[in-house]
Amino acid sequence: MKLQRLRIEQLRQFRKPFVLDNLQPGLNLIHGPNESGKSTLVRSIRAAFFERYRSTAVDDLRPWGDSAAAPTIELDFEHDNRNWHLTKSFLQRKRCDLTIDTETYSEDDAEEKLAELLGYQYPQKGISKARHWGIPGLLWVEQGTGQDIEQAIEHAGDHLKSALNSMVGEVASSGGDDLIESVRSQRDTLLTGTGKPRGDYLQLEKDRALYERDIEELKERVQHYQEQVDRLGKLTQDYNQAEAERPWEEAQRQLEEARTRYQQVERLEQQQYQEEATLTQLQQNHRLLQQNKEHLEGLSRQLQGRKAELERAERDYSLAEAQTPAVTGRLAEARTAYEQAEKQRKLAGLLQTRERLEQDVRRLEQHKQVLTQNLAKAKDYHQQLEQARQQARDNRIDSAAVKNLQATANQLNEETIRSRTIATRLSWQLDANASLTLNNEPLTGQGEQQLLEESSLVIPGVGTLGITPGGEELASTRRKLKTLQDSFAEQLKALGVTSVEQAEDRLAAFESAGRTLKHAEELFKSVAPAGIEQRDAEQSEAESELEKARSQLQATPEPDQKENVPALEEAEAAFVQAGTALDKAEADDREHQATLSARKQARNNAKTEWQRLADEEKSPERQQQLQQITTDLANIEQQQTELQASLERREREIREARPDFLKQDIERYQNAVNNLRQTQENRGRELRDIKIRLEAWGAEGLEEQLNEKEAELDQCNRRYQELHRRAQALDLLLNLLTEKRQALTRRLQAPLQKHLNHYLSVLFPEASLEVDEQLRPGTFSRGNELGQMSELSFGAREQMGLISRLAYADLLREAGRPTLVILDDTLVHSDSDRLEDMKRILFDAASRHQILLFTCHPEKWQDLGVPPVDIQASKEQDILE
Secondary structure, three states: OEEEEEEEEOEOOEOOOEEEOOOOOOEEEEEOOOOOOHHHHHHHHHHHHHOOOOOOOOHHHOOOOOOOOOOEEEEEEEEOOEEEEEEEEOOOOOEEEEEEOOEEEEHHHHHHHHHHHHOOOOOOOOOOOHHHOHHHHHHEEOOOOOOOOHHHHHHHHHHHHHHHHHHHHHHHOOOOHHHHHHHHHHHHOOEOOOOOEOHHHHHHHHHHHHHHHHHHHHHHHHHHHHHHHHHHHHHHHHHHHHHHHOHHHHHHHHHHHHHHHHHHHHHHHHHHHHHHHHHHHHHHHHHHHHHHHHHHHOHHHHHHHHHHHHHHHHHHHHHHHHOHHHHHHHHHHHHHHHHHHHHHHHHHHHHHHHHHHHHHHHHHHHHHHHHHHHHHHHHHHHHHHHHHHHHHHHOOOOHHHHHHHHHHHHHHHHHHHHHHHHOEEEEEEOOOOOOEEEOOEEEOOEEEEEEOOOEEEEEOOOEEEEEOOOOHHHHHHHHHHHHHHHHHHHHHHHHOOOOHHHHHHHHHHHHHHHHHHHHHHHHHHHHOOOOHHHHHHHHHHHHHHHHHHHHHHHHOOOOOOOOOOOOHHHHHHHHHHHHHHHHHHHHHHHHHHHHHHHHHHHHHHHHHHHHHHHHHHOOHHHHHHHHHHHHHHHHHHHHHHHHHHHHHHHHHHHHHHOHHHHHHHHHHHHHHHHHHHHHHHHHHHHHHHHHHHHHHHHHHOHHHHHHHHHHHHHHHHHHHHHHHHHHHHHHHHHHHHHHHHHHHHHHHHHHHHHHHHHHHHHHOOOEEEEEOOOOOEEEEEEOOEEEEHHHOOHHHHHHHHHHHHHHHHHHHHHOOOOOEEEEEOOOOOOOHHHHHHHHHHHHHHOOOOEEEEEEOOHHHHOOOOOOEEEHHHHHHHHHHO
């Protein structure tokens, strides 16, 4: 199958006819940017074949906003040396026509002929979907679906197998399928697909396991019964011996002795804590007395220190007094310099103020002049504006009414011409003295008149002739002409004109006045956007400001020209510098006064503190306190020595008694008493439980139950072995038959595998791709790698999907089936090396099939070896034509 020409019209963005022709029998590269219509062309080919012409579910073909469109597709293609021409229209004009050389088909017959040719089917209702597309769904790859091949193969499976059957004949027949299905059916009653038991076989396996579990439980219970009998004898002996010896009473006696010894140690520890507290209090009193003693003894040293501080404070104060004249002099100099700088700054400011006022006067004079000029222009433009408004009022006319008048005049003119062509024509040529009368009007000489109504012609000396124009068309024309004449007259009257030309002249004058009015308004707004009154107010305000500025200038004194007045910036800089110097001088003076005051205060404080310490050192009370503190220290030291000796003796007694071990002995003996009593109670309770349990088990007849279960297990095993041998035999037979069938299937797959290997060797040398029973690419191997095709990367799956489709196309071609490969923006995820290999594969496949490759990246395919077709250029060429 070779597509030669595609024409579409009123389809999505192609409202006007678009033709894609001169398609080559091999590879065709069709490119254009996004939104240029590539996907629309692919959709139109699919719609031409897949969609029913009478379908109402193809609104996506309709151009946006055009509810009256009838999307139309025309296809010319060649197959089996015959020329096929298909025309299909949808929605508003539903039609399908197919021509094959001289044969013609229409409507449903045409669509069924196409489906039979290409190997697909139509949906019962609604839009066509992938499951209906068959062979084209496999070979026509939509954008972004190149890697998804499994569903496409499944939908085309029947057509592919049909093609293979026509090539390999009886190898693909199903003569042995009945036997295989019979064996499989019998096997499936016993085994699952994975070889697991099912049905009676599975139930027997479960019953056997249940019997074995029950027997095992019974054996364990019998053994446990015997163990409990032995345990009863041993436990009875231990219980009686403990009741005779009563070991928990000895443990209770040892517990009481340990508690008595521990109470003695606790009393010693209490005494120890009390004496340690007394010692701590003595030590604290000793530290306080020692501190008081050191304070009294350190009074002489403090007196010497205060004497040195007093001398140092007097020296510092004398130095500060010596610096006072210098600080005062620098402050006076800074104040004089500041006053001079302030005077210069005021003079400079006065001079600058006069200059600013002079500039303001000049600026306001210029502003007043501009406002005067603008006011004059505004008045002139306002006069032009009023004239334009008057002209518009004088020539106001409704443009829509004028257009209606023109249309009526044109219709009247056309109808008049039409009436002349169908009216009865009366022409005459009379002698000089002869005359006739037509409808009471005399006719002389020669002339011609067209008659639309019944008329009477009077011939003197002869009589009267009645003339009746014939035909319904003439009567209708006459009535229409009369209606148009009346309407024309009414419109002229409504507009107040006598002719169309006069109405057109008034409309032109009205529109010209409108343009003039708009221009005048723009000119007026450019000089007086707020109106003439605002301009008058602005001029008055400018005059007032000018007079005010002149008054301020006259009131501002002019500096003496003899004085050397610096610039204002220079004067302000000098003023700021003088102010900074004055601030520093004042800060230095304040700091000096603060230092002088602080040093004086420090001298006075040092003198006062020295005098106080000197008086205190000579006090008799101080000598008496020092003597008392010394006596108290000696008494406290003696008490500390006695307490420390007592504490050491008692500490040895406590340590030798080992109170930690005594606490452990108490805990150990207490646990022993509890454990011995609890053990004896547990023995008694366990004796009672065992006796009750043995009585119950003896009543159950455990050994009889065990014998019955073993007999039932033996019977179950015999039936299980019977079904097991049958299941194994059926499974073996099914495997043998299946292997034989697979050998036949491999012969069925061989042609497809051959074509697949042809392309695979270019992309992946030394690799292989197996085809499963459903003719789908499955296991992929390359070197030591082995896996499924679905496990490859996205780009590799897209490449494998394309070469698989080309292999199917080769298979279909050998079977005599039509092939057309359409690729919409495919291989976009391929790297440069892989893309180069895929170009070789496409070029090779194009020698056997027609391939339409649509892309928005023509630069990637420029070395494909075929001339590209630019959709955008074709669209622009169609517009120019």
